Amino acid sequence: MFVRHCADARYVWNLGLEQRSFWRRGMSSVSVYDQKRSLTDARQHTWLGDGSSVVQQQALFDLDRAFKNWWRNPSHFSRPTWRKAGIHEGFAIRDLSIRRINRKWGEVLVPKCGWVRFRVTRQWADICAGTSARVTLDRAGRWHVSFTAPPPAFKRQPTGAVVGLDMGIAATVTTSDGEYRRMPDHLTPGEVQRKRRLERKLARQKKGSKRREQTKRQIAGLSAREADRRKDWIEKTTTDLVREYDVICIEDLKVKNMVHTARGTVASPGKNVRQKAGLNRSISSQAWALLRKRLCDKAAAATDPDGSPSPVAVVAVPPAYTSQRCSACGHTTQENRESQAAFLCRACGHADNADVNAAINIRAAGLAVAGRGGTPVVVGPVKRQPPGLAAA
Numbered sequence: 001m002f003v004r005h006c007a008d009a010r011y012v013w014n015l016g017l018e019q020r021s022f023w024r025r026g027m028s029s030v031s032v033y034d035q036k037r038s039l040t041d042a043r044q045h046t047w048l049g050d051g052s053s054v055v056q057q058q059a060l061f062d063l064d065r066a067f068k069n070w071w072r073n074p075s076h077f078s079r080p081t082w083r084k085a086g087i088h089e090g091f092a093i094r095d096l097s098i099r100r101i102n103r104k105w106g107e108v109l110v111p112k113c114g115w116v117r118f119r120v121t122r123q124w125a126d127i128c129a130g131t132s133a134r135v136t137l138d139r140a141g142r143w144h145v146s147f148t149a150p151p152p153a154f155k156r157q158p159t160g161a162v163v164g165l166d167m168g169i170a171a172t173v174t175t176s177d178g179e180y181r182r183m184p185d186h187l188t189p190g191e192v193q194r195k196r197r198l199e200r201k202l203a204r205q206k207k208g209s210k211r212r213e214q215t216k217r218q219i220a221g222l223s224a225r226e227a228d229r230r231k232d233w234i235e236k237t238t239t240d241l242v243r244e245y246d247v248i249c250i251e252d253l254k255v256k257n258m259v260h261t262a263r264g265t266v267a268s269p270g271k272n273v274r275q276k277a278g279l280n281r282s283i284s285s286q287a288w289a290l291l292r293k294r295l296c297d298k299a300a301a302a303t304d305p306d307g308s309p310s311p312v313a314v315v316a317v318p319p320a321y322t323s324q325r326c327s328a329c330g331h332t333t334q335e336n337r338e339s340q341a342a343f344l345c346r347a348c349g350h351a352d353n354a355d356v357n358a359a360i361n362i363r364a365a366g367l368a369v370a371g372r373g374g375t376p377v378v379v380g381p382v383k384r385q386p387p388g389l390a391a392a
């Protein structure tokens, strides 16, 4: 039934998406309520009628939410896209009912399935605060349920400290205080070896065979472990940063572009293709995007020790020349960059680690943004004009 729910949710989402792009080409627009009526119609005449109407309706509301997010903040959210089988497997539950069985296990009421057990991995109070839930299937074949709840308050002492962050291509975060944090190699040497062995095995196995599917699943299991560790690192790093600093300045990087342009085209291959191809593999663009998102989430939820809201400011600054400018005298030239790692100013002789120099520039640029105008700081990404007619 879960698989069926996933398929239904995906089908309805994609249909709704198609309907919206169709209407956009015509002059009129379609609302989520029009779509809901079409769904009721379709349920009477097609196989959709056998599925859960709650799950199918929720897919339309999810789609609507995705569009609204994108219109509101196009630099943070991208345009809703097609959901693909095997990749986007999941469905949402509204009108949540949950109950606890014991310390380790709880149950959630799923439409057409009844009570389904889940392993409790969060504070029960946080789960109870949930207003809706999402059930997903990851590529390793594990089912997860996650509960949407208001973000828990992040209690911290004000420190008065300001920091600039340079997010480097060597999978590092460098602070303007000269501290490095490196995203760990996600698989141990033994696991890498095992993955290679499985991949060789996969190549030999017959397509469509049961054993091949099993090997595929084992490989996916290793990839999932890798992703879990990356997420864990991101959580710890963002928690530390929000705890230590009152103002956090980051580059307003288009992470997607950074990774895409590295590939270049066949006619004009991008510079450093090899190096950046490695970047694509080792840190996916999603990792940086997630780091940034979690930083903004926690910063916005920060409170004083007594519980009164006192958000940490995250300032996004334009990334121009941060790696070429001297943080001591301001001299800006490409030659300042001695190598990937070393910075040496041609004007004043200031020498520093290139990433630390960049982080100090980002901090200065952030403070300049903060000092300008009435609203001193921006939480979250810098706002841009909504696409509006330009997208039509």
Ligand SMILES: [Zn+2]
Binding pocket: 326, 327, 328, 329, 330, 331, 345, 346, 347, 348, 349, 350
């Ligand atoms: Zn200088």
